[in-house]
Amino acid sequence: MERNSRSTHVFELNGRTALITGAGQGVGAGIACTLAGQGAQVVVNDIDPARADGTVRRVRDAGGQAHAVAFDVTDLGAVADAVRTFERRIAPVDILVNNVGNAGAGAFRPTSFRDTDPADWRRFTEVNLFGVMNCVKAVIDGMAARRHGRIVTIASGSGVIGQGIGVSLYAAAKGGAISFMRHLAIENASDGITANTIALGLIDPAASGREATRTRELAAHLPVGRIGVPEDAGALCAYLASQEASWITGQTFHLNGGSYTS
Ligand SMILES: NC(=O)c1ccc[n+]([C@@H]2O[C@H](COP(=O)([O-])OP(=O)(O)OC[C@H]3O[C@@H](n4cnc5c(N)ncnc54)[C@H](O)[C@@H]3O)[C@@H](O)[C@H]2O)c1
DSSP states (O other): OOOOTTOOOSSOOTTOEEEETTTTSHHHHHHHHHHHHTTOEEEEEESSHHHHHHHHHHHHHTTOEEEEEEOOTTOHHHHHHHHHHHHHHTOOOOEEEEOOOOOSTTTOOOOOGGGOOHHHHHHHHIIIIIHHHHHHHHHHHHHHHHTOEEEEEEEEGGGTSOOOTTOHHHHHHHHHHHHHHHHHHHHHGGGTEEEEEEEEOOBOGGGGTOOOTTHHHHHHTSTTSSOBOHHHHHHHHHHHHSGGGTTOOSOEEEESTTSSOO
16 A cells, blocks of 8 residues: 555554444444544444434544444444445445444443343343444445454453453453454464554544543552553554554454553
């Protein structure tokens, strides 16, 4: 790919198309803006079309290229149809960021496993694990045929370490997604596809329209002295999506301001 000498891109994503799921707000919106800022054309997915449109406007206002594609990641048929249509009309997907997850307050009520039932188990697994598998399934054959692909999944520190009471379902599903990425990486490395995970720590709730009541107190407990912003995840995604990261695959990166180190 030709480098644009006038660009200020750290990572050259010019000519690449990136699908980011759940990018209508929060972490996903920040990732979409960062990847677009590095030259990628971004496909902004969300289950809520108005939210997806909002991020598209943000990207375009900043001079980037973006398209909104609404679907529910838990619906394999809908994911496959949307990706097929987009790829036929616009461009193949080179980069997939699996960002959807149900961690937020309201969607996620910390509950001890003993107080949950199979409907809860299914809900967390469908969104955080099946959602990832559905999106990978929709893009991976095309990536393999083109012998290039970048897959990044946004998980959580709780998918790797024990982090407290009430998150067992979320952590189990995120742990599954992390393990899925590791093995996907090994199976597809020889086709030029990398697969990595970001195990994310606390991101500013305001980015997700949630009340940021204990932000200062929580920040004080972090070695770097601040909680994260969506663009922190965007920067690591941009690197993992780049040509420069072609030797990095099957890894889990802890991105958490130093709250957990390994
Ligand atoms: N925010 C945090 O502090 C934090 C910490 C660790 C990990 N994470 C992970 O980061 C990711 C993003 O978190 P966030 O807090 O920005 O989320 P969020 O709730 O702010 O945004 C998620 C977006 O995904 C959309 N969405 C929900 N279900 C969907 C579905 N089935 N299909 C398509 N879109 C759907 C929602 O409409 C929403 O716009 C998640 O995977 C989460 O588990 C977040």
